[in-house]
Structure formats: structure tokens, C-alpha cells
Amino acid sequence: MASIIASLPPPLLLHGRNSFPGNFQNFSVSSLPPGRRSNVPFVVKASGESSESSTSLTVFKSVQNVWDKPEDRLGLFGLGFAAVVALWASTNLIAAIDKLPVVPISLELIGILFSVWFTYRYLLFKPDREELFQILNKSTSDILGQ
Known part of the structure; x- marks a missing residue:
């Protein structure tokens, strides 16, 4: 603050x-x-402590607690390996879809239409922006378990 x-x-x-x-x-x-x-x-x-730094410290402490238990290290390595494999697979899947002749153009059109709808629905008017902030805060608190 x-x-x-x-x-x-x-x-x-x-x-x-x-x-x-x-x-x-x-x-x-x-x-x-x-x-x-x-x-x-x-x-x-x-003065005080920002919420971003306290959140990052909480995540760091939870990972450190998992790392301190020897039986959980194998699971942590497996989770890291699975994340790398998922990133590699999704990159190759997107590259393969991008090579198809009609799909990239239609996906780009869908992306533009969704961006226009999202802007109209949540960003143009103040009550809609407040609704979006409430949805985001609720989702954040659900994910963090608060």
C-alpha cells in the first residue's frame, strides 16, 4: 500500500x-x-507487502515442501517431464493443423469473431467490466483455495 x-x-x-x-x-x-x-x-x-509477492512465496513454499519429501520427488520429476512432453506435443499438433489449407483461415476468423464478442460483452460498458472482475476474482479464489 x-x-x-x-x-x-x-x-x-x-x-x-x-x-x-x-x-x-x-x-x-x-x-x-x-x-x-x-x-x-x-x-x-x-509500505506492507504486495499480494503478488505473497502468492509467489506461497507457491514457492509449497513446491519446496514437496521437494523436501523424498517419496514425492519422483512424482515431481514425472510431473515436470509430463509438462515438457505436453508442450512438445501441442507444438507439433498446432504445426500440423497450420499446414492444412482451410483450417488456419477458419480458425483465424473464429478468433476474430470471439475477440469482437468478448470486447462487446465484457469490455465496453462499466457494469459488464465489473461482472468480468467478479468472475475473475471468484475463479482466482477457487483455484487458490481461498
Whole structure:
């Protein structure tokens, strides 16, 4: 979570408390035209831990826990090997389908039509975007088991 502390006049600052505890850079922000500049300095501080880093640490810890058990290492190697084989097979399957004369054109047309439908259905209007965010958050929480 980041906090922005604007430069306030002295009566509004809390006396006896250091508002700027470190050496932070001041940035100038202005929404006025170049001839009428009014600089407002502010300081940005980061605090806490982001959800992306905590999620990646959780995944890393779960893989590390599986790796620590000797009986699960063989399964982990098998899962990695199966992932590599699946990637290789899917790449060859897509290359074989791409060589057929009519299939690539029809698949491209289907992809364009689906992109247009998805944009119209979920991205154009605000209530539809909120519905999409709810669906994505629900799916994420189901997958992560939260």
C-alpha cells in the first residue's frame, strides 16, 4: 500500500511528529499550462507487502515442501517431464493443423469473431467490466483455495 503525503501549510501539520522520516525525493505535479505552473511537492512511501509477492512465496513454499519429501520427488520429476512432453506435443499438433489449407483461415476468423464478442460483452460498458472482475476474482479464489 502506498501513501502520498502532500506538502501542507505548517498549521495543518502535526507538531512534534516528523512527517518526513527519511530522505525522500520531492516531485512536482502540475495540471496547469506551462506558462502558469504551480508546483505541489509530495512524497510517495511504500509500505506492507504486495499480494503478488505473497502468492509467489506461497507457491514457492509449497513446491519446496514437496521437494523436501523424498517419496514425492519422483512424482515431481514425472510431473515436470509430463509438462515438457505436453508442450512438445501441442507444438507439433498446432504445426500440423497450420499446414492444412482451410483450417488456419477458419480458425483465424473464429478468433476474430470471439475477440469482437468478448470486447462487446465484457469490455465496453462499466457494469459488464465489473461482472468480468467478479468472475475473475471468484475463479482466482477457487483455484487458490481461498
